[in-house]
Structure formats: C-alpha cells, structure tokens
Amino acid sequence: MSKPAIAKGTRDFLPSEVIKRNYIFDTIRSVFKTYGYLPIETPAIELLSTLTGKYGEEGDKLLFKILNNGDYLAKANPEALANKDSNKMLSSISKRGLRYDLTVPLARYVSMHQNDIQFPFKRYAIQPVWRADRPQKGRYQEFYQCDADMVGSESLMYEAELLQILDTVYQKLNIDTVIKLNNRKILQGIAEVSGQSENFMGITVAIDKLDKIGREKVAVELTNIGMDNEAANTILDLIEIKDINEIATKLSSSETGMLGVSEMNEVMDYMSDYTLNNKIEFDFTLARGLSYYTGCIIEVVADASSYPDLRMGSISGGGRYADLTAMFGLKDMSGVGVSFGAERIYDVMEECNLFPDSVMKSLDVFFVSFDPESHKYAYQQVSALRAKGVSADLYPEGAKMKKQMKYANGTGAPFVAVIGSDEVSAGVMAVKEMATGEQNNLTLEELLEKLK
C-alpha cells in the first residue's frame, strides 16, 4: 500500500474547480476563434536543445529535465560522474525536458512547419507548462497558459485585434480591467532624448519595478547604471506622462520615439469604431521585462476602482516581437501576441465572486426511488432524459430516502424527482424544485418542457 500523496507544487482539481477553470478556458477559446485564431498543440516533452538557453540562466535551472530511459548511466559523462558534477553530467543523462512556456514551442513549430501553414499565421494554444519554481501561494510548478499569437506580418491591425480580444474576453468574464499600452520604441525615444540610449536595457529593467518599489528607488537604480540624477529624473518625468500628444512633442527629436508614437496612433485608429467595454490607457511606465519585445507592449490589470481590496498583479500581457523565430533559423517573421494568466483570472473571479451561478450547474435533474421496482422505472426515465441531451442521474439502489436526498442535494441539481410505487403506477414523477421547495407530479414530457 502506498500512502496517497501529491508532488510538491502540483494540484488536484475538484469537479467544481475544473468546471470553473473550463468556463475561463472556454470563454477565452471562443473569443480566439471568433478572431480567426487557429488551435495548435505541441507536446509537453521537448528536446532540451530546444528549451535550453531560451529563458536565461535562471530559466534553465527551472526546466524540468527527464531522465533518459533504460541504463542512463551507461552513457553518463565519466568525468562528471567521478566529480559528482550535476551540471556537467546533465546532457549525458537527460536529453528531454518539460515545456516551460508556449512561446518557444510556437517558434519551433513555425520554423518546422513553415511549409504546412500560411502566413500571417494566427494560432492559439491553451496548454499546461511546468517550472521548477519554489512553490508558494498562487505559484505552482504546473499551470496553464492561454496564448494567441500572430506570426508573419508587421501590420498594426493585429495589435488592435489583440486589444479587442482582451476587451471582449474580460467583458464576457465580467471582470473590469484596465488595459495598459506602451511601445518599446517610445521607451527607446525617451532614453534617446534623455541622452541615455546606451542604457536602454537597464532602464527597462529599472522602470519595470516602478509599481513595486516606487519612484525614488527606481531613480537610485537608474543612477546605479551610470546616469546622473537629472537624467534619471528626466526619464521618470517622461514616463509618467499619460497623454500621447504630450509625449509626441517631447520625443519630436527622436525618430524611433516618433515611430513609436505613430504606431500607437495607428493602433488606436483601427479601433476608432470599436466600443470598448474596459478602460484602455497609455502607460509609458510599462516596460515588461521580456527582452524580445520590440514594438507595442500590453498589460492588463483588474480595475482597482472596481475591486479596491484586491491585491493581484497583471492578469494578461503581450506585445510585438520582431524576430522570434530567428532562434530556429526562420528570419524576418514579425509577430505579436497576448497571453491570459488563467490561474490569476481564476483567483480574481473567486475573490470577487464573479463566477455566474449557472456555470456551476452540472446536473439538470436527480432521481431518488423507494424500492427496486421504482428504481428500475427511475432508470428508464433517466435514460429517456439523457437520450434528449438532458443531464440526469439517479441514486443506484433503494437506500434510505434520507441518504438519497442528502446525495441529491450534494449534486446541486435544481430538480429532484422522487419515484415510489404511486408514481410508477400513475406513470409520473414527483418533481421537487430545490430552490422553492415546490413539488409537482409531472410526466416525462412535462418535465422536459420545464427543463427547457
């Protein structure tokens, strides 16, 4: 006998949790489909040669590595074995790992299947990923990502489309959000007009922390990477501007900065006819750490004015990357994508009570019966209902009515049908509406009508 246990950082999901999670996934999927994104799937297991070096040194450490099958030590690096050098031995005993995100597999996929797909290629994927992070509240080693990406066009139409996808998904999920928008080229322009072009990467890293550590500490970080106080404050003043026209006047001397402004204006122009359901705002403090972004960057947070007590980071993010597939040899493929943080979206919806009651109803009607004869009769009614697509179930045997009713309650079915010998001889069922307690004798046809 094994003591039942689960691996650290992983989770079992109860039915009620799966049903709510699927509600989120299904909502996102339906919007992706409406916008013409196609589903692809890549395997959980990838070659380590595909994964390693794509997520930085820290990422490499967080990859789950699969031990080669069979006598894996036979081909182990003898020197590493002698020195107990785990790092050095790794490639000789493990050639595969678990997917760390959906973006690198997308790049590999597009490179490998470039002749089977047409560009622009619009794909979505909703799949689990694995990271050997230290588990903590809200952080798991196995979790889902929900990504939509377009690869193969520079058109800013796709930025607009993805903003509308974000807006539509959050409307359907009934979460009020603020969709924040920036452009790497504007940040480059800000660095340029502040005379700090050579510090660009350092600037993005520093201002990425603004939310967390505040303006003063970011100013210190900026001076730490080699600029004086004045330049640091110039940059901080510029990124705190909220108005696109105001930033345009400040960046007029920077060609890159002005290109960023014109890109932002073109994206908004595409959306001029579209009625937003969420707030959308320019936020030049938005940097997003990922170094592969080159144009627009997007981040979504739950709207603090709707949920003042909620403490939650961004629930979606994305942006434009000029050359993602180059790492697998396919060049000049500009792409743009967004990713929904399903785990955090779940937490927001739970904390703020946003799941509609209707989501939780899995069973339409549950049957209980008094004796073997009425049980068989009940089975036939259930069977007839199921044939009509109604979700119906019954207690398996003539247990005590109290036990059966307790189980019926536990199913959450809105209707419970009670069958005894009277009902069998009359060809009806005593149907109780659980919300009101109202009870009626109904025929199968009448019950079907009521359930519609």
Added chain:
Amino acid sequence: MSKPAIAKGTRDFLPSEVIKRNYIFDTIRSVFKTYGYLPIETPAIELLSTLTGKYGEEGDKLLFKILNNGDYLAKANPEALANKDSNKMLSSISKRGLRYDLTVPLARYVSMHQNDIQFPFKRYAIQPVWRADRPQKGRYQEFYQCDADMVGSESLMYEAELLQILDTVYQKLNIDTVIKLNNRKILQGIAEVSGQSENFMGITVAIDKLDKIGREKVAVELTNIGMDNEAANTILDLIEIKDINEIATKLSSSETGMLGVSEMNEVMDYMSDYTLNNKIEFDFTLARGLSYYTGCIIEVVADASSYPDLRMGSISGGGRYADLTAMFGLKDMSGVGVSFGAERIYDVMEECNLFPDSVMKSLDVFFVSFDPESHKYAYQQVSALRAKGVSADLYPEGAKMKKQMKYANGTGAPFVAVIGSDEVSAGVMAVKEMATGEQNNLTLEELLEKLK
C-alpha cells in the same frame, strides 16, 4: 540558433488535426456530462512512489522519470554511483515521474479526497499520459486518454450506464461498432467446470490472444500451463458459445459462473427499454489482460461488416474492479469504468472519412481589400461581425489581390468578402460564396442574415 526538432515519439498537431481531435473529445465530454459524470484533473507530474509498482515490472520501465532539481548528484546513492547502477541510483536522483494512465491517479485522488467528494463518485478525465514505449506507427510516447469511472457502488446500473455511454458516443461520432461484453465470473465459472480453477490467470492470459494467434495455438498455450488436451478443448468450446442461456446451462454447477450470468442478465435488464444504435454481443472469449477486473469486462471494436478494409484493434474498453483504491488504503470501493481510445478513434474516422465537413469550418467569412482605405473599412466590418459572434478575418494589408485570394482560399472560409472603393462608397461588400462562385453585394445586416 537551434535546429528545430521534436522529441522522438511526440507530435505537433496542425490546426486541422487539433480541430478534429477536439471534435472527438468534445463529443465524448458532452455524453459524459449528460450521464452525470463530473470532471476532475490530476497533475501530469506524480510522485514515483504513487506510480511505481502499479503497472508491473514492464510498466515501471516505461515510466518517464524526472530528474530532481538542483545539484541532484549531491544526494545520489554513492554505491550505485560507483558501480554505475542506473536502477539502484534512480530513487536517489528522481522522486517524480509523468502520469502513465488516468486510473492510478484516480485511485490516489479518491483516497486523498474521500472527505471532499460523495460516493458513488462519478468522474471523467480527458488528459494526456506518457509512456516511454518504443515509438512506432500509431504508438506515441504522449497520448490522450478519455476515461469515465464510477467508484463506490456495486450496483450493476453503472455497467448499463457505461454501455449506453459507449453506444451514444459512437452514434454521435457516426462510427458503427460492436460492443463486446463478458464477465470475469463467467470465465472463472468456465475454469471451474473444466476443473481448472487453479489455472484461472493463465487461462485469461492465453485466451486474450485468441484473436491474434487462433484457437490451435491457444490450445497449445493452455496445455503448456498444465492442463490436458481435453480440458483445453472444453474451455475453448465453452468460451466460443455466444448465447447467455446456453452458457448458463453449462455453468449451472458453478456458483461463481452463475453469479456472472445473473450479473450479465441484470445489466441487460437495465437496458431493456434502451434502443441500441450499435451492436452489442456477449463474447466469452473476451478476457482483457488487466488483472484488476473482477466483474463485467467490455471491449469495443469498429464493426468489420461496415469497414471491411479497416485493420484496427479495440477502440474502447473497460470493466468492473472490486478494490481499486485499496492500493492507497481505501478499502471496499467497488468501481467500474470505460476508456475511449481517442488516438485510434481518430485513425478510424480519418481512414473511413467519418469527420463531418462542418467540423472543419473554423472561419465564417474572410475579407480581402484593394487599398488602405478599403482595408480600414474592411477591418470595421470584420470587427462588427466578431462583436456578433461571427468568426471573421481579413488580410492585413493591401497585398496583390491574387495573393489575398490564395490566402482566403487557404482559410477554408465558405464566404469571401471583397472590398474596394466602390464597396466603401456604397456601404456594401461583394460577398462570394466559395462553393458556388455566386457573388452578391450585401450590407452587413444582409451578410449576418446569410450566415445564420
């Protein structure tokens, strides 16, 4: 730059493949729901202490093992390290592995969450599993299982219910099948009346091969496990009986055998009112290798009379197990379940052209445009259609019409809308129905009406 490659035995799925696979999964899921089964999910990563020893020695070898993170050699068994003993070293450098099936995780789940769920517990799961089998045609290292199981009742109602689930799913998928039914107790009865009770496990192993190696070779196997020719032939004659009443007369001296017969009759009695869409037959040659089955056993094959050229093994299977959760300390939990072989179902549907055309339509309408102005106009139309839930898309920029039309064709959209300056000024779109070539100028409302 990495050369893009995929791990042996794993697969990428193109959009058309994902769409067809999801059609199968969605069909199965909808029937599971109708029958009151609830979804659960367990993690891909399980402790090796949960998995090891549950699938036999061969199964242990086929488990994917995950290397411990960090300096895994620090805690490696020094003796095993010195002797390069892969087996002995394993537990000291790997404590987790990948899910091998959905049944052992179910048993672990039910044992761990016995206070969070109510019994009878009806769950379904549709998730990938991993086996380090040698890859070959139709056999992959990562593949999906689709299981429905009930745990916690001995009622034969559930056998009937699962047979109806099989029948309904295959009707919805439009695959003609033969659902074969047997009972381990009948096989025990056959062994008993042949005076071979002590050889029962050997008998099930031998007759499991009847389809593949034929009667004569099975007879040889039976004599090899210690019975004479006459006993072997008695057994073979008995299992080839097709009629439940005939087997009943032969087994009248075996209490266990007669219990099996009465179980089969009770299952069929539950279904007496149900109209079958597939063939169902008793098949006493059906043994199914899995040793944990104790009552009814079920296997489904595509109907050879409908698909004479098809060569395919069973596409579903299942049965009753008296004590599955005992391995995790929870005793006396009788269960019964079925599993759909989604990969083989896919192959059957592909080979026999059973996927409906409607499944493949992912986009309702695709837009092409002549110039920047009509492109922006087209974007607004597309945006308006998407807001109505119509799946619509457009080519991103004013490329050559030939290129745009080629792309439009590639999307498989049944309607293509062409926008030029004439259409913009008239406020219409030139909509071509791709199947007929018919073209009409339509307003947005007229197009919406046409798409209904």
